[in-house]
Amino acid sequence: MDETVTAKKKWTDGFRFWSDREDLLGPLFLFPAVVYIVALVGIPFIIAMAYSVTDVTAGNTSLDFVGLQNFQAILKTDQFTQSLRNTIMFTVVSQIIILVLANILALILSTDFRGKWFARFLIMLPWATPIALGTIGWLWLLDSKFSPIDWVLRYLHLLGEPAALLGSGKNLYYLGRLELAKASIIVIYVWRMLPLSAVILMAGLTSIPQDLLDQADVDGAGFWRTLFQIKLPLILPIMSIALLFSLIFTVGDMAVVYVLTRGGPVYYTQILPTWAYLKGIESGALAEGSATALFLFPVLLAVAIMVLRFSRRTEVT
Amino acid sequence: MAVIEIKNLSKHFDKVKAVNGVDLAIPEGELLVILGPSGCGKTTLMRMIAGLEKPTSGVISIGGLDVTELPPRARPIAMVFQSYALYPHMTVFNNIAFPLKAHGKFSKTDIKEKVKWAASILDIEKLLERKPRQLSGGERQRVALGRALVKEPKVLLLDEPLSNLDAKLRASARDSLQRFQRRLGITTIFVTHDQIEALGMGDRIVVMSQGKVMQVGTPQDVYHNSANTFVASFLGSPGMNFIQRDNYLFGFRPEQFVPQEIADRKDDLQLFSFAVTRVEYLGAEQQIYGVVEGSSDEKKVIASLSSETNVRLETGKTYTFAVPQQQLRFFDHETGLRIEPQPL
Numbered sequence: 278m279d280e281t282v283t284a285k286k287k288w289t290d291g292f293r294f295w296s297d298r299e300d301l302l303g304p305l306f307l308f309p310a311v312v313y314i315v316a317l318v319g320i321p322f323i324i325a326m327a328y329s330v331t332d333v334t335a336g337n338t339s340l341d342f343v344g345l346q347n348f349q350a351i352l353k354t355d356q357f358t359q360s361l362r363n364t365i366m367f368t369v370v371s372q373i374i375i376l377v378l379a380n381i382l383a384l385i386l387s388t389d390f391r392g393k394w395f396a397r398f399l400i401m402l403p404w405a406t407p408i409a410l411g412t413i414g415w416l417w418l419l420d421s422k423f424s425p426i427d428w429v430l431r432y433l434h435l436l437g438e439p440a441a442l443l444g445s446g447k448n449l450y451y452l453g454r455l456e457l458a459k460a461s462i463i464v465i466y467v468w469r470m471l472p473l474s475a476v477i478l479m480a481g482l483t484s485i486p487q488d489l490l491d492q493a494d495v496d497g498a499g500f501w502r503t504l505f506q507i508k509l510p511l512i513l514p515i516m517s518i519a520l521l522f523s524l525i526f527t528v529g530d531m532a533v534v535y536v537l538t539r540g541g542p543v544y545y546t547q548i549l550p551t552w553a554y555l556k557g558i559e560s561g562a563l564a565e566g567s568a569t570a571l572f573l574f575p576v577l578l579a580v581a582i583m584v585l586r587f588s589r590r591t592e593v594t
Numbered sequence: 595m596a597v598i599e600i601k602n603l604s605k606h607f608d609k610v611k612a613v614n615g616v617d618l619a620i621p622e623g624e625l626l627v628i629l630g631p632s633g634c635g636k637t638t639l640m641r642m643i644a645g646l647e648k649p650t651s652g653v654i655s656i657g658g659l660d661v662t663e664l665p666p667r668a669r670p671i672a673m674v675f676q677s678y679a680l681y682p683h684m685t686v687f688n689n690i691a692f693p694l695k696a697h698g699k700f701s702k703t704d705i706k707e708k709v710k711w712a713a714s715i716l717d718i719e720k721l722l723e724r725k726p727r728q729l730s731g732g733e734r735q736r737v738a739l740g741r742a743l744v745k746e747p748k749v750l751l752l753d754e755p756l757s758n759l760d761a762k763l764r765a766s767a768r769d770s771l772q773r774f775q776r777r778l779g780i781t782t783i784f785v786t787h788d789q790i791e792a793l794g795m796g797d798r799i800v801v802m803s804q805g806k807v808m809q810v811g812t813p814q815d816v817y818h819n820s821a822n823t824f825v826a827s828f829l830g831s832p833g834m835n836f837i838q839r840d841n842y843l844f845g846f847r848p849e850q851f852v853p854q855e856i857a858d859r860k861d862d863l864q865l866f867s868f869a870v871t872r873v874e875y876l877g878a879e880q881q882i883y884g885v886v887e888g889s890s891d892e893k894k895v896i897a898s899l900s901s902e903t904n905v906r907l908e909t910g911k912t913y914t915f916a917v918p919q920q921q922l923r924f925f926d927h928e929t930g931l932r933i934e935p936q937p938l
Contacts, residue, residue, distance in 0.1 A: 491666075
């Protein structure tokens, strides 16, 4: 009797007690995540929704309901429509490029070659770099006077000489010329998101059973037929998830444009997040800033639902 | 004329000799079974015939053409994998049509006709619009066969095609597969570790062990005239009993080892004094475990008897058992190879 009591006491003591109580441990471990999401995502999101339908500004914080006036107002400004166009254009173009390159990269990385672990490590680096620091690195690469890219182009006689392919000027002024600035932003988005997409796709490719690939081989399919009719259809669900991740990261990112061009030249590379920040935080127009930031929310929500449904439906066993 | 000729074929993975100097010639229309325990190299051998593995050395020719260096798609073969490897995102029709589309020289109507032909042979016409996940194991197997046949290969390779079916289905699948092979007359190589499949279906059986061919012959041949102790003990369940004498072994099959009273008296009998240690009842038959007295190593010997036999055998007693002289097999003690009958 005594023995069972001490055994029971030992059992209910300290760590052993806790490690057996799933009903207490579950909520305990979830608690920090819930606090984080509620405090830093949930509350700001609800405040933003509230602000977007009121006339609040940094100078007058009383909330007076104005309906959809803010949305109507921002739609009339050129800066907003330009930002909206840029957001869509940057996102769509970068996602297409990422999809193509990530597939190629994943195919290369999933084959067996010497040093493939080192190659995989290198590929992941852009994703591991803090985005603001990475963008500052690009800022130097694209410097108007000291750009190493220009230096290489000059060395190759493609720039800075009479009749050179890229013009006779000494520099290309990447961020000062509208088209080059837009292209630069897209390049950085691709550079940034490519590793994640490639690694997700690589995981998809390596999960295809070897039997299926051997069967395709025996059935007479060559490289392209195997790629387009076997491999890609089989990783389509996982590809759509990779696309969704990359899409949401790209649409929501403001660091790249903010660090690189601050929306310039003039406001021609402005995107919704940077414009919302400039309008709402720097100029104090909280209501219009919120309306700008929330503008694409319904679209993104719809896209996310569509992609998730699609990936579930096409899932193959 | 041999459709497939394999000469001195080897495949080494680092230090492991998966296939080690195999020679085979397979005549047209034959159903050849490659039988062996797992890890004996039978699947590697088949994958080399298919072109999925590159041989370390040796030559494979199919239909008189040296294919050793050719990729799978350049070989006139088709293969059914153990998992059936149906493309999960395609309908049955598209699965079967895939090799034809990959071939690239068939028109749409040709493809339709050929798929219908394959489907009608295998009785899967009603499944053509389904996806593989909607099919039963037996249906999947037939779809995989249809896909293999549709391009009319010279050689059909089957890698354990029945092992994914449940036990009851397997018997009827053996029958339908064999009849189907006879009807089409297609040269078939069938890899299995199941001796019932091998003995029941093969025109000839290749018994492999540790990368080498142990024996090639008809089912009767390999069972009754096993070339060495490996084949003799691998075939049959349980396998052959061995007893050591001086510098040789002699063996007999458990079903030939019977009490003297019920032995056929016309035969020239070899008598043994058998101490029974255990009687195992297995329904239709019973297995008697024991030791043959006077043998130098006192090894366990098994007798298989019908349960219907009216001889009562009890544990712990000694009986006189008999084996017909012509059923005794003799093997070299060192090499394990079959030798001429020795005086007992």
